[in-house]
Amino acid sequence: MWIIITALFFTISYFDTKELREKKEIKLIIIYALMMTLSCIIGILISADVNIPSPATYIGRLIKLVLGK
Amino acid sequence: MNEDRLSDRQGIRIIISFIFGSTLIIGSGGAAESDAWLAIIIAILAAIPILMMYSRILSHFPEKGFFEILEETFGKNAGKLIALPFIWFAFHLGALVLRNFGEFIITVALPETPEIVPMLIYVFICIFAIKDGLTTVANCSSFFTYISIFVLVLFGFLSIPNMRPENFEPVAFEGIKPIIEGAFSSITFPFLETIVFLMIFKPINSNKSVRKVFISGLLIGGIFVLFTTSRNIMVLGSEAIGTVYFPSYAAVTRINIGDFLQRLEIAVSIVFLVSGFVKISVCLLAASKGLSRILGFASYKSIVIPVGLLMTTLAVVVYDNIMDMFEWAFYIWPYYAIVFQVILPFLIFIAVEIKARKTENPQGLQNN
Numbered sequence: 001m002w003i004i005i006t007a008l009f010f011t012i013s014y015f016d017t018k019e020l021r022e023k024k025e026i027k028l029i030i031i032y033a034l035m036m037t038l039s040c041i042i043g044i045l046i047s048a049d050v051n052i053p054s055p056a057t058y059i060g061r062l063i064k065l066v067l068g069k
Numbered sequence: 070m071n072e073d074r075l076s077d078r079q080g081i082r083i084i085i086s087f088i089f090g091s092t093l094i095i096g097s098g099g100a101a102e103s104d105a106w107l108a109i110i111i112a113i114l115a116a117i118p119i120l121m122m123y124s125r126i127l128s129h130f131p132e133k134g135f136f137e138i139l140e141e142t143f144g145k146n147a148g149k150l151i152a153l154p155f156i157w158f159a160f161h162l163g164a165l166v167l168r169n170f171g172e173f174i175i176t177v178a179l180p181e182t183p184e185i186v187p188m189l190i191y192v193f194i195c196i197f198a199i200k201d202g203l204t205t206v207a208n209c210s211s212f213f214t215y216i217s218i219f220v221l222v223l224f225g226f227l228s229i230p231n232m233r234p235e236n237f238e239p240v241a242f243e244g245i246k247p248i249i250e251g252a253f254s255s256i257t258f259p260f261l262e263t264i265v266f267l268m269i270f271k272p273i274n275s276n277k278s279v280r281k282v283f284i285s286g287l288l289i290g291g292i293f294v295l296f297t298t299s300r301n302i303m304v305l306g307s308e309a310i311g312t313v314y315f316p317s318y319a320a321v322t323r324i325n326i327g328d329f330l331q332r333l334e335i336a337v338s339i340v341f342l343v344s345g346f347v348k349i350s351v352c353l354l355a356a357s358k359g360l361s362r363i364l365g366f367a368s369y370k371s372i373v374i375p376v377g378l379l380m381t382t383l384a385v386v387v388y389d390n391i392m393d394m395f396e397w398a399f400y401i402w403p404y405y406a407i408v409f410q411v412i413l414p415f416l417i418f419i420a421v422e423i424k425a426r427k428t429e430n431p432q433g434l435q436n437n
Contacts, residue, residue: 009378016374028366035375042382046185052386055161056393060401067404 001047009040074271077278079207083347084263084286085293086210089217090348091169092259092294094341096301096316099399101251103237103307106299108251113291115252116260119411120287122418123267124279129425135267136362139417142424149363151417156359158409159265160376163352164383165398167192170345171384172391177318177338188381191342195350196377199357200370203269206350213343220340221293224333225300227324232303257403259294260287261410268355314391317341353377 013036020029045052075083098108130138135155140148171188179187198206241248263283270279297317302310304320313319318334318341325331354369357376361369388394 012374012378016371020371025371027364028371031364031366032372032375035372035379039375039378039382042386043378046382046385054387054389055383056387056397056401059405060397063401063404 002044005043005047006040009036009043012036075203075207077282079204079211080266080270080278080282081286081289082214083207083210083351084266084282085214085290086217086344086347087263087266087351088259088286088290088294089340089344090259090262091166091345093221093297093317093344094173094315095169095395095398096298096310097258097294098251098255098298099311099316100254101248102243102311103302104241104248105251105255105302105310106237106295107240108248109255109291109295109298111248111252112255112260113287113295115256116287116291117284119261119414120263120283121280122414123264124283126414126418126421127267127270127279129421132271134269134271134358134362136359138421142417142420151413152359152363154409154413155264155268156356156363158406159268159352159355159359160380161383162262162265163349163356164380164387165402166345166348166352167380167384168387168394169398170342170349172394173315173318173338173341176314176391177334185381185385188384191346191349192353192377192381195346195353196373198346198350199354199373199377203354206347206354209343210347213340213347217340217344218293220336221297224321224324224337225296227326227330227333228300228304228320230326231320231323232300233306234303236303236306237299254399254403257406257410258398260291261406263287264410264414265351265355267414268359269351314395353380356380 013032017029017032020032042052096105098105098112101108126138127135130141133141136148136152139151142148143151167188170191171184174187175182175184198209263286266283270282301316301320304323305313305316309319310316318337321334321337322332324333353373353376357369357373360376361367361372366372388397
């Protein structure tokens with residue numbers, strides 16, 4: 001499964017960054033690659049049924065702590 | 070043509086569609102049960118001054134967007150730092166709405182399908198729209214707002230045989246507290262979620278027009294949310310309003326006119342999905358615009374796909390299940406959202422007012 005996800009992300013990135021590569025926008029390409037890599041890793045972890053901690057849990061705990069509930 | 074500039078009418082319609090968004094699916098003011106209609110009226114009235122504050126922030130700098138205003142007011146680095154929570158809010162809101170629609174689709178139509186499939190399809194439609202610019206989304210919403218309103222009104226009338234007005238009674242039986250809780254919940258979801266428009270609007274034609282767009286959008290959208298909620302209370306009853314996951318959908322499933330007009334929920338589901346498309350697109354646009362601004366990119370369009378995909382992954386991991394989603398939406402969200410919708414904008418509003426007065430009358434301030 002991880003091969004399919006990686007291939008999918010790579011294909012999307014390849015076609016979507018064509019213009020950026022032509023214009024040599026290095027900073028933008030790096031940020032783009034970082035974000036895509038992050039979503040790709042999370043996507044692979046989701047497909048492998050790894051329990052990824054949700055920010056909503058921590059936000060909820062913080063709010064309950066502040067409100068004293 | 071500047072892609073970010075909308076006409077007043079386009080602005081109003083996009084706000085209406087945005088307010089419809091997930092509200093039509095999961096309802097609003099559920100804490101007040103049979104008094105939810107009262108809670109929504111209070112929420113609309115309370116939202117008006119706050120939306121006037123949003124429009125005032127924008128109207129001081131007619132040629133600038135929200136992120137530019139922050140940089141102008143607080144300085145370049147501090148402005149970028151203050152922009153971060155708003156970008157997160159737009160991103161998080163987009164993910165939550167996406168999850169709402171994912172849950173809705175798999176619950177009512179595709180129970181065997183992995184949740185990520187409808188969410189991915191949905192987010193890619195939004196990405197394509199946003200890559201074309203805000204005007205594309207505004208044109209879509211201009212077209213679909215009429216259809217949505219027509220369907221809502223039509224289904225309201227078709228529900229008349231199932232309506233029991235006595236479901237409204239007794240009014241305020243459990244006191245004012247549940248009504249206030251419901252109003253607090255309604256104001257943060259959906260009315261003040263329009264803070265996201267602060268990040269994508271530039272003053273449309275004049276100072277008055279920003280206010281007009283915000284207030285008209287709120288009032289028209291609010292009236293239809295009120296209409297739908299009242300219909301749901303009359304059809305489902307007060308207890309069901311608080312317990313059914315998708316009250317509007319449940320209310321429409323009960324329509325049966327002479328054993329001929331029935332199973333109409335598919336039509337109303339399409340309206341829900343279209344409104345959701347506008348809401349997710351606006352959130353995606355706001356997050357992409359903010360991120361490209363703080364990273365110093367010329368255009369937000371290059372990072373729409375990665376932001377959209379990250380939004381989808383967040384939507385998948387954000388809740389464990391549908392119960393978790395509803396608990397968060399009704400009990401945690403209001404306290405979380407109020408920080409981004411009222412507290413931070415109010416502080417920014419004060420700073421912008423001081424800055425604007427300094428700019429308009431530097432001499433006067435020095436004399437003082």
